[in-house]
Amino acid sequence: MSQLKCCVIVPTYNNSKTLKRVLDDVLLQTSDVIIVNDGSTDNTKELLKGYSQLSQINLDKNKGKGNALRVGFKKALDLGFEYAITIDSDGQHFPADIPVFLNELKAKEDKNILLIGSRNMEHKSVPKKSSFGNKFSNFWLWVTTGTTLTDTQSGFRLYPIKAMKNINLKTNKFEFEIEAMVRSSWNGIALKNVPIRVLYDETERVSHYRPTKDFLRIFALNTILVLIALIYIKPRDLYRKFRRKGFKRFFYEDFLQSNDPPLKKALSIALGTFIGLSPLWGFHTFLVITLAVVLKLNKVIAFAFSNVSMAPLIPFVVYLGLQTGSIVTGQEVSFALSDFTEDFGALKQFKTYLIGSIVLAILASTLFGAIGYFTLLLFKRKNTSVSNG
Template sequence: MKDITTHHKLSSLKCCVIIPTFNNPKTLQRVINGVLNYTENIIIVNDGSTDTTSKILEDYSLLEHIRFQENKGKGQALRAGFKHAETLGYNYVITIDSDGQHFPEDIPVFIDMLEASENKNLLLIGARNMNQDSVPKKSSFGNKFSNFWYWAETGIKLKDTQSGFRLYPIHYLKNLKFYTSKFEFEIEVIVKAAWSGTKVKNIPIQVLYDENERVSHFRPFKDFTRISILNTWLVILTLIYIKPRDFFRKLKKKGFKRFITEDVIGSNDSPQKKALSVALGIFIGISPLWGIQTIAVLFLALIFKLNKTIAFTFSNISLPPFIPFIIFTSFQLGNFILGENVTFHINEIVENFEVLKHLKSYIIGSFAFATLAALSIGILSYFLFLLFRKKNLIMTNA
C-alpha cells in the first residue's frame, strides 16, 4: 500500500531514491517494489550487470535508468546517479542497496528527520545494529575500523559509516571533488561532506543479512587495500590542511581574545589535560621538526587524547618573529651540553644560516630547550588553569 504522506514529503523536499545494482537478481525486484510504495521518483543504476538484471528492469520502464556497459564500481554508479538527479532538479537523494539488507520501510525515517531538522545541509547514514547474530563478524569489525578512521579524520563519532542506506544533500555537495570509484567512495563523500560543513549523523534502521539470497561484491583484499590507502591520505590531509584551516577560521571568526577565553581557558577539559596539551604544543613548536610540526602535534594529541585545539595553538610558538630566538637559544644550549665553545651573532642565523654548520649542537639543544620550556610552561599553565577553574566555580555559585 502506497504511503501518501511520505510520497508528498519526498516530492516537496525534491528528494528521489537511487538504487545502484550489480548482479543482485534475487532481491532487486523486492527492493524496487518496496521503494515504489513511497515514490516513483527512482533512478536505477545498472552497473554493468551480467545476469538477468536487464530482463528484470524491463518491467520498470517508466522509471529513470542509467546503464553501464561494464562494471565500474559502486562509487561511479552513485556519482552518475547524483549527477542525473541534479539534472532532474532534485536537491536530495536517498540511496538504498539492491542486495536486500535494507528495508524500504525505513525511508520515512530519513524523510521525517530531514523535515524536522532546521539545518537542511544534512547527510544521514542509516545505523544498522551490527551486534545482532545474523551480522557477519567481518562486517562488524570492518564497520568499527571505518568508524575509528572517520572520527580521526573529522572528529565526529558515528555508530555506522559503511551503511549504504543514506540521505545525501546533493545540492550542497555538488561543488565537492571526488576521485574514488569503488566502495571507498562512500567513505570519501562523508568525510569531505563533513569537512565542507555538512552535518553528518546516524539514524537507526533495520537490517537483514540473509546469506541464501544476499550477494556481496566486496573484495576483501582489493577493496580493503583501496579503503586503507584512502584513509591514509585523508588522515594526512586532516593533519596538514583541515585542522589548521579550521583552527584559523575559528580564530578569525572569534578574535584572539575571545578564542583564548572560550576555547583555551573555557574548555571543559580538566586543568591537568589542558596543561599537558600546552606542554605538548610547546615541545613540538620548539623541537626541530620543521615542516611536520602540525602533523606531529595533532597526531600526538589524538594518540594521547589531549586537547587538539590547545596543543595546536601553543605549537605556533615557532612563528617567524620567534624563530631566530628559538634557534639561537637551542644552539647555545647544545654547545653547553656538548661542552663546545662556538659562538656567532644572532643576525648570522638569518643572513648566513650559520647554524647549519653546527647541526648536532642545534638538534641536541633544541630538544633540550623544548623539554625545559614544555615542563616549565606546562606546570605554570596547570596552576593558572586551576586558578581560573576555581574562579569560575566561585562565580557560578555566587
C-alpha cells in the first residue's frame, strides 16, 4: 500500500451494524484508512470513537455517496496518496480482496487505470434487481466509452485519484460511480474489472439505494453522457487519431488494414457519404456516429467519409444538390438574387435543394460504397495471395 501510495476510503451512512467488522478487516490490510461519515443518524459517530487512530471526516448532513467519495478523494490527495481503494461499509465486500487490486496495479506498466471489482452477479445471494441494473449500466458504459465490463456498479474499486484530480465530477449520489468511470475513460484512464467476492446478508445489510429515484438519476446521467459522447467525445477522438497518424497511415491502418470485412467497410463508406451529403446540416457528426454505433459499422470510416461536406466543399455540395433537384423535379434553379426574393423563389429553391440533396446522397453513397467494396475485396485477395505465396 505504501509503495503504491494507496489508501482505503470507507464512505458510510447508517451502517453501524456492519461498519465495525468492515473496519477491523480493512485494518488487517493497512492502517492508511479514511472514513467519511456521511451524516449518519445511528450510532456510527459513537462507534468511530474507537478508531481515533484513523483519519475521519464527519459530515453534518447526508449528501450522498458521490459527495462522500469526492470529500474522501480530496483528503487522500492532501495526505499525499495517489490511489484510493473504496469499499462499501454494508459488509457485502471482503477487505481480504484488497491485494487483488494492488497486485493488478503493480503488474501494470501503465498505472493510469481505474480498477472495478467484478462480483459474481449470478451468485444466489445477489438480488435480481441488482443483476438487471448492472447489465443496464454495462451497456451504457459501452455506448459512451467503447469499453466492455462485466460489472460497473460495484463500489469496491481502486481509483487513480492523482490522475483524476483535474476531472470535473459533478454528481453527488450513486450515479457518481458511473460518471467517474465515463469521464475517466474520456480522459485517457483505462477501465478494467478484477474478480472479487461478494456477500449480500439481508439480516445485516442496510441499502440506501432508492430504486425509482436513483434509477431515474442514473438514467438521466447516462442520457447526458451518451449525448456528450456522440456529439463531442467520439468525433474528438477520431479527429485526434487522424491528426496523430496522418492521412497516409490513417488510411492504411484504419481503412485498409482494419479487421472488418469488406462489406462492413463498404457499408460504413456508404453511411458516411449519405450523411455527409444529406441536408441535415449541424447534425452530420451526431447522426453518423450514432448510426454507426447502432448499426455496428466502422465508426472511423463512417466519420471520415461524412466529411465529404467539409467547409471548403460546402458550396460545391449545395450546387450539386440544387442541380440534381432541378433534374429530378423539373424545377429550374437560378442563383440570381431576384429569383430568391420574388414569388416565394427561396422556398421553391429550398424544396428543390432538399429533394436533390437526398437523391444525390443516395446515388453517391451507393456509388462510393460499391467502389469501396470492390476495391477492398481486390486488396484483400491480393494480400491473401501474397501471404500464401
